[in-house]
Amino acid sequence: MATTFDRAKLDTGTLDIRPMTPAIGAEIHGIDLGAPDIAKRVPEIRAALLKHGVIFFRDQHLTQEAHIAFARHFGELEVHPATPKDQPNPEVLKIAYGTKSRGQENHWHSDVTWRECPSLGSILLAREVPECGGDTLFANMHLAYERLSDQMKRLCEGLTAVHDISRVFAKRLGKQPEELHDTYPPMRHPVIRTHPETGERAIYVNTAFTSHIEGLSKEESRWLLDHLYKTAWDVEIQCRFRWQAGSVAFWDNRVCQHFAVSDYFPARRVMERVTIAGDRPFFTP
Numbered sequence: 001m002a003t004t005f006d007r008a009k010l011d012t013g014t015l016d017i018r019p020m021t022p023a024i025g026a027e028i029h030g031i032d033l034g035a036p037d038i039a040k041r042v043p044e045i046r047a048a049l050l051k052h053g054v055i056f057f058r059d060q061h062l063t064q065e066a067h068i069a070f071a072r073h074f075g076e077l078e079v080h081p082a083t084p085k086d087q088p089n090p091e092v093l094k095i096a097y098g099t100k101s102r103g104q105e106n107h108w109h110s111d112v113t114w115r116e117c118p119s120l121g122s123i124l125l126a127r128e129v130p131e132c133g134g135d136t137l138f139a140n141m142h143l144a145y146e147r148l149s150d151q152m153k154r155l156c157e158g159l160t161a162v163h164d165i166s167r168v169f170a171k172r173l174g175k176q177p178e179e180l181h182d183t184y185p186p187m188r189h190p191v192i193r194t195h196p197e198t199g200e201r202a203i204y205v206n207t208a209f210t211s212h213i214e215g216l217s218k219e220e221s222r223w224l225l226d227h228l229y230k231t232a233w234d235v236e237i238q239c240r241f242r243w244q245a246g247s248v249a250f251w252d253n254r255v256c257q258h259f260a261v262s263d264y265f266p267a268r269r270v271m272e273r274v275t276i277a278g279d280r281p282f283f284t285p
Contacts, residue, residue, distance in 0.1 A: 005198040007051045013044035019052065024140040024256070025239030026052040033057060033248065034066040042073045045250075049121065050197060054138045054239070054251035054258075061246045062125060064089045064272065071123050071274040078112065078119060078275045081165075081184070082173060096270040103262030103269065104172075108139065108232040109208035111253050111275060114165035116187055119253045120278035126243045130267035137240045137259040138251060141202040144231035145192060148203075156203075156228070157283060159191040159216075163209045186211065190283035191228070195254050202255045203228050204281060232257045254278065 016029040028048060031041065048055050062070070068091050071077055080093045097103045112118050124136075145153070164186045166177035173180070191213060193204035205213075207229050213221040232238075241249060251258060 005195075005200050010047040010051045011044065012047045012051065013041070015041070015044050015048055017048055017052075017055075020056075020239040020241075023143055023237045023239070024053040024138055025056070025241070026054075027056045027058070029058070031057065033060050033070045034062045038070060039073055046074065049250060049252050053140050053256050054241075054249060056241055057248040057250075058244065059246045060125065060248045062248075064092050067092065067123065067125055067272065067274050071276055074276045075120055076277045078115075078277050080112070080275065081180075082169065091274050093273045093275070094270070095273060096268075097262075097265070098268040099266040102265045103134070103260055105258075105260035106262040107207045108229065108257045108259050109206040110141075110204070110257050113163040113189065113204070113206060113209045114184055114187055117280050118189075118278055120276040121250060121252050121254075122273055122275045123248060123250045124271055124273045126245055126247045126271055128268055128270040129243045129245055129247075130264040130269055133261065133264035133267065134269045135240050135242050135261045136249065137238055137261065138249075139232040139234070139257045139259075140237045140255065141204070141232065141257055142195070142200045142255050143237040144203050144234065145201050147231065147234070147237075153192070156191045156224075157201075157285070159224075160188050160214045161191050161205045161225075162211045162214060163187045163189055164211045165209065167211060168208050188214065189281040192283055193254065193281045194284040196279060196282075198255075199284070200255065201283075203231060205229070206257055232259075254281075 017026050019026045077091045079090045083090050165184045166180045170177050192201050
């Protein structure tokens with residue numbers, strides 16, 4: 001039996017939390033993430049993140065330095081290989097689209113699962129947004145796991161999947177897969193992951209970076225991955241966030257997948273992401 005995690009016991013202190021759906025997501029009001037004493041609120045914010053999977057804040061007009069400082073309260077930060085090497089703050093990944101480019105994150109995925117230790121979470125700040133469109137959806141992959149049949153759970157719990165950076169970033173960075181693999185070799189992670197803080201289990205394969213499941217034929221792997229990918233499509237385990245300039249989304253990459261809707265072309269959308277390093281995924285039988 002998987003560990004039963006009691007969210008009611010999480011201490012979110014005096015935070016003004018307004019859940020978005022019963023399954024996932026909450027807005028937190030009346031807090032300034034750039035405040036000098038924000039460190040005092042970090043335990044409450046972490047508890048809210050564990051409770052809701054993704055948390056949102058409005059009217060956070062942070063400098064890059066303040067964005068980075070807030071994220072550091074939750075752990076070490078990553079530098080993404082798509083970040084320009086001469087950028088003053090390498091921890092900030094700029095994601096910008098406009099009249100000459102369309103958004104490319106419009107598929108269900110978890111961030112950087114091609115790392116040996118994928119991210120704990122991402123903190124995304126909206127700098128410029130279209131008048132409408134460009135929402136981001138989030139799915140609770142623990143609930144996706146819970147909705148699998150018992151037989152499917154038993155099958156998936158013993159499997160390992162391979163995650164490959166080149167599936168997305170070879171073309172974007174103009175490199176051959178072999179070049180990227182010299183620095184970021186394909187990684188093996190459990191198909192079902194145990195959350196290191198809650199003990200809950202979640203589906204941990206995604207359309208962006210998962211290449212195949214080990215030990216299965218190509219056809220078997222493709223069929224099973226397609227089945228698991230589609231579990232994120234269930235609207236009853238999702239929330240949808242409409243951005244405003246200054247909005248912040250902070251999601252737990254260990255239990256969430258997200259989908260950035262690319263319906264706003266040719267309008268401009270500029271986001272900045274700071275990512276917190278995590279640990280190596282594992283499955284507890």
